[in-house]
Amino acid sequence: MGCGNKIFFWLDKWAGDYSLKEQFPSLFALQSDKRCLVQHRYILSDGHIHWTWGGESPITLSETARMWEDCVNRLENVQLNKKSDQWLWKQDENREEFRVGNLRSELDGISMLPETHVLRWLSRIPKKINCFLWRAVLDRIPTRDALVIRNTHIPSVLCVLCNTRNESMDHLLISCQYAQLVWTTISLWVKIPLPRYLLSVVGLLEYIEAHSSSQDKKKVVYLIIAATCWTLWRIRNNVIFNCKTTHVSRAVGDIKVLSFLWVKARAGKTDLDWKECGEFSCFK
Ligand SMILES: [Zn+2]
Numbered sequence: 001m002g003c004g005n006k007i008f009f010w011l012d013k014w015a016g017d018y019s020l021k022e023q024f025p026s027l028f029a030l031q032s033d034k035r036c037l038v039q040h041r042y043i044l045s046d047g048h049i050h051w052t053w054g055g056e057s058p059i060t061l062s063e064t065a066r067m068w069e070d071c072v073n074r075l076e077n078v079q080l081n082k083k084s085d086q087w088l089w090k091q092d093e094n095r096e097e098f099r100v101g102n103l104r105s106e107l108d109g110i111s112m113l114p115e116t117h118v119l120r121w122l123s124r125i126p127k128k129i130n131c132f133l134w135r136a137v138l139d140r141i142p143t144r145d146a147l148v149i150r151n152t153h154i155p156s157v158l159c160v161l162c163n164t165r166n167e168s169m170d171h172l173l174i175s176c177q178y179a180q181l182v183w184t185t186i187s188l189w190v191k192i193p194l195p196r197y198l199l200s201v202v203g204l205l206e207y208i209e210a211h212s213s214s215q216d217k218k219k220v221v222y223l224i225i226a227a228t229c230w231t232l233w234r235i236r237n238n239v240i241f242n243c244k245t246t247h248v249s250r251a252v253g254d255i256k257v258l259s260f261l262w263v264k265a266r267a268g269k270t271d272l273d274w275k276e277c278g279e280f281s282c283f284k
Pocket of ligand 1: 159160161162163164165171172176177178
């Protein structure tokens with residue numbers, strides 16, 4: 001609380017656990033400006049604060065006068081100063097003014113998400129894609145299987161990339177024969193052989209976590225997995241919404257371009273060479 005220039009007198013919780021509107025509904029009903037700010041409701045004279053009645057007409061009933069007095073008494077303990085009001089966040093000694101930018105950097109600083117030990121939050125991957133992979137791991141992607149479970153009427157539950165199996169998240173992104181062709185080429189590119197038993201996104205991420213040599217390589221492979229999952233999801237959407245199919249070689253090309261751009265732009269490797277990227281050697 002500063003001078004009350006951002007806090008609504010009746011609507012915000014600034015004097016107790018409830019707003020004044022909730023504490024004194026009959027006084028609130030009589031107000032002419034129900035969205036007035038705190039700073040417009042007091043006058044400072046000789047170091048004393050005088051709260052002003054903002055009713056449509058002066059107080060005539062003794063019951064109203066008593067309630068207004070009660071309301072003013074509640075405000076006695078409120079400390080006002082000349083500074084602007086601030087939204088604070090965090091606990092105790094870490095409390096600071098809330099800024100969206102601070103929240104952003106906090107999110108960027110998170111490397112592991114608590115829901116599962118295989119998820120990372122990589123700043124070099126666009127936030128939208130971090131969220132996509134997060135939702136994929138938690139099985140919150142609106143695949144056809146997921147839509148049917150939620151009682152959504154759809155023409156078919158079959159995967160649009162192979163037309164043989166139900167479209168679940170793990171099928172679409174991992175075990176579908178189309179996805180398998182993509183993953184085979186990607187695994188050759190990153191020089192990590194993928195065993196046949198890998199049938200889920202979580203399984204794939206666990207495998208990479210256990211088998212990549214260095215932390216740096218793990219991050220890059222994670223980034224490429226994110227690019228692959230995202231590309232497969234877009235290819236699937238293109239079939240459903242635009243009736244456009246994508247050849248596997250085109251899909252792999254898109255994944256390589258996406259990975260290259262993310263590493264180049266976000267990891268500060270502006271001298272990254274596309275030819276080197278084709279060999280994957282530049283990523284190590
Ligand atoms: Zn399929």
